[in-house]
Amino acid sequence: MSIHAFAPRPRRAAQGVWLPAACLGLDEAAAQQVLADWLRARGISAPLSLQAGVQASEIGWWASLAPEAAQAWMPHFDTLSLAEVVEATLQVPPEQALACETLVAMLGSPLGYPFNSLEAWASAVRVRCHIAQAAQRTALAFKTLAAERPEAFWRYDEDHGFVLQAGASLVEALVAATQPEATGRLYDFSCYRATEYVILLGVVRELAAHHPALLAQLQQVNEVHAIRSGLFHDTFLVEHGEHAAPLPPKFYVPGDRVWFRNPDIVSSDITGYEGSWVIYMGGGLFSNFWRRDAPFTLEAKCVEIFHWRHAMALDEDGDLCIDEGLVARHVADTVADPQRLEQVLGRMMRHRDGKGVYADGGCIDTTREHPRCVALAETSLPATLADLMQQWAQPACRDSAPQVQ
Incomplete structure (x- = not known):
């Protein structure tokens, strides 16, 4: 041709x-x-x-x-x-x-x-596999308003978040924070922050093998400032799909970051239960960072989120919370009743409503997120990291850093 x-x-x-x-x-x-x-x-x-x-x-x-x-x-x-x-x-x-x-x-x-080359595609697949495998190994303690990291690798800075100890290996630091075999203990995370660490670990494993110069640059950035929340999304991720044209509800690629929304207006107002951020690990399974030996199927995740509304309680300070034991009992009862299970899944396995809307939508998101390409020939991420370093060199920018842990 x-x-x-x-x-x-x-x-x-x-x-x-x-x-x-x-x-x-x-x-x-x-x-x-x-x-x-x-x-x-x-x-x-x-x-x-x-x-x-x-x-x-x-x-x-x-x-x-x-x-x-x-x-x-x-x-x-x-x-x-x-x-x-x-x-x-x-x-x-x-x-x-x-x-x-x-x-x-x-x-x-x-x-x-x-992709701009076959090697870029191969690199993206390797990153996705690293993310899925890291998600399989991740085990954490669920704390929505607290956070801690292994001190041998991380230090907390009031302005910059958890930053890497000078000279510490970023790969080893991420493993130590998320995989208990490395340290013998579980560390406190929110599910959103946990996905960031798992995704970053997948990226840096690829860089260690195929792009050490970019890994050195990323290491330098993390010794100065945590890349987190919206900044993490803008730096590392691509959102695949759009709300106006949703992805099919059962389409997932290993390494995707997935959001399941809590469609109940009351229980979704409880911190940590607005929804659930997970990693699709392949094989029909989604990560469960709090019980890694019990990963979620799509159906199991939908049923769990549905029953958050039935497990609201008051904590010791009189604030609304979710009784996880009660959630588990409701889930077991629903799974044991085929007719009830069909009703719950029919309600939940719909695309979610738009932001701020609680109507007939379910918990399935319309988009997925995955890492930007970090193949050797790509230039966008190095340029982004250089821009961040230049920005953070300005005191005014450092002082206005987000405080999310």
């Missing part, structure tokens, strides 16, 4: 992954072969579709599962059983299974993931 003949066709429902023609070529048959060989080297042999497309003024290809494969492997964009399909169909070694599940889910995505 010549560059003059290279033109987008009407876009299919599934967009998958966009790659520039520079890495696949302009000829459709040749590009299909390059991509098929690349995927086959990673254990994936599947029918593919290529569609010419333009991304940021650059010509390239939208690569996706062929319609028959998409329907068989992830019907209606449901990826919750995709790990079983991958295991049965592709028969990859266990150590490759998570990466294969991630690649296939991205190829079947209803909304495109653009």
